[in-house]
Amino acid sequence: MMVPVLLAASEVNVALNVAFGVLAVVMIGAALFVVTTKNVVHAALWLVIVLSGMAAQYLLAAAEFVAVSQVLVYVGAVMVLFLFGIMLTRAQIGAEGNLNNPGWALGIPVALLLLGVMGWAIIDLFGDQTIEEAPGGASTQAISDQILSPYLAPFLAITFVLLAAAIGAIVLARKD
Amino acid sequence: MSEFLRDYLTVVWFGAAGVLLGALLFGISALIRPNHPTEQKVIAYESGVDPVGIGWSQSQIRYYVFALLFVIFDVEAVFLFPWAAAVERYGTFGLVVMLAFIFLLLDGLIYAWKRGLLRWV
Numbered sequence: 001m002m003v004p005v006l007l008a009a010s011e012v013n014v015a016l017n018v019a020f021g022v023l024a025v026v027m028i029g030a031a032l033f034v035v036t037t038k039n040v041v042h043a044a045l046w047l048v049i050v051l052s053g054m055a056a057q058y059l060l061a062a063a064e065f066v067a068v069s070q071v072l073v074y075v076g077a078v079m080v081l082f083l084f085g086i087m088l089t090r091a092q093i094g095a096e097g098n099l100n101n102p103g104w105a106l107g108i109p110v111a112l113l114l115l116g117v118m119g120w121a122i123i124d125l126f127g128d129q130t131i132e133e134a135p136g137g138a139s140t141q142a143i144s145d146q147i148l149s150p151y152l153a154p155f156l157a158i159t160f161v162l163l164a165a166a167i168g169a170i171v172l173a174r175k176d
Numbered sequence: 177m178s179e180f181l182r183d184y185l186t187v188v189w190f191g192a193a194g195v196l197l198g199a200l201l202f203g204i205s206a207l208i209r210p211n212h213p214t215e216q217k218v219i220a221y222e223s224g225v226d227p228v229g230i231g232w233s234q235s236q237i238r239y240y241v242f243a244l245l246f247v248i249f250d251v252e253a254v255f256l257f258p259w260a261a262a263v264e265r266y267g268t269f270g271l272v273v274m275l276a277f278i279f280l281l282l283d284g285l286i287y288a289w290k291r292g293l294l295r296w297v
Binding site: 016041059060062064065068069072073076077078080081084087088140141143144145147148152155156158159160162163165166167169170173174 | 180181184232234235236237239240241243244245246247248250251252253254255257258259261262265266269270273276277280281283284285287288291293
């Protein structure tokens with residue numbers, strides 16, 4: 001059912017589907033390297049490819065702001081934290097033989113179950129229905145209109161959450 | 177394909193041209209340069225001294241504070257983006273809101289400064 005949904009698009013959308021497929025293949029390949037590489041730093045760098053592919057997928061869905069946020073927050077900040085975490089804490093850096101968790105095979109049924117549930121939910125909800133592109137799309141300007149008028153109070157509340165996170169991080173990092 | 181993605185096609189072509197140009201230059205130089213590797217030539221250059229050990233080493237834990245602060249201000253940058261994309265639409269009101277946002281987060285930086293975390297010792 002999934003494949004007809006993907007292919008039954010009009011001719012205009014063929015390029016979109018091809019781009020989606022290419023990105024998906026690159027992401028899956030990089031994700032396999034993340035879990036199979038023997039070097040933890042290399043795993044983190046492969047994860048950069050996966051997350052950048054995700055940003056490109058957001059762009060294909062015309063979600064410009066989400067794509068930029070993905071690059072800034074995940075590819076930028078979260079990857080910096082990952083690399084710092086690896087560089088600062090690991091006693092042995094470099095290739096390692098036994099990185100696999102002994103129960104790794106259990107992950108396969110869990111992943112398949114997750115795929116099944118999510119796929120079923122999406123197909124059950126949308127089926128063959130074509131989702132129309134919103135006029136103008138989810139432009140960055142529309143998002144900033146939302147932030148600065150109806151969501152102004154939550155936006156300023158987020159400021160305090162971020163401030164609390166900054167001070168909490170400083171307190172935890174330096175206990176002296 | 178929508179107008180939106182057509183705009184991004186320009187970005188794709190631009191990136192492809194950049195990659196092609198780089199590959200071309202490196203390819204040409206690899207073709208025409210002489211190549212006589214010796215054992216001395218392939219070791220990593222370390223100011224004329226023989227390199228000791230491997231390239232990987234554990235970093236100082238004090239860098240971690242900078243990484244944490246970077247994450248906080250990175251999230252701040254994400255919120256500044258949509259406002260900056262349409263700055264003239266909101267005029268003084270938007271400026272005041274964003275300045276309040278920046279100054280509230282600056283408190284965190286001032287706190288780190290007061291705790292002496294920004295001092296390089």
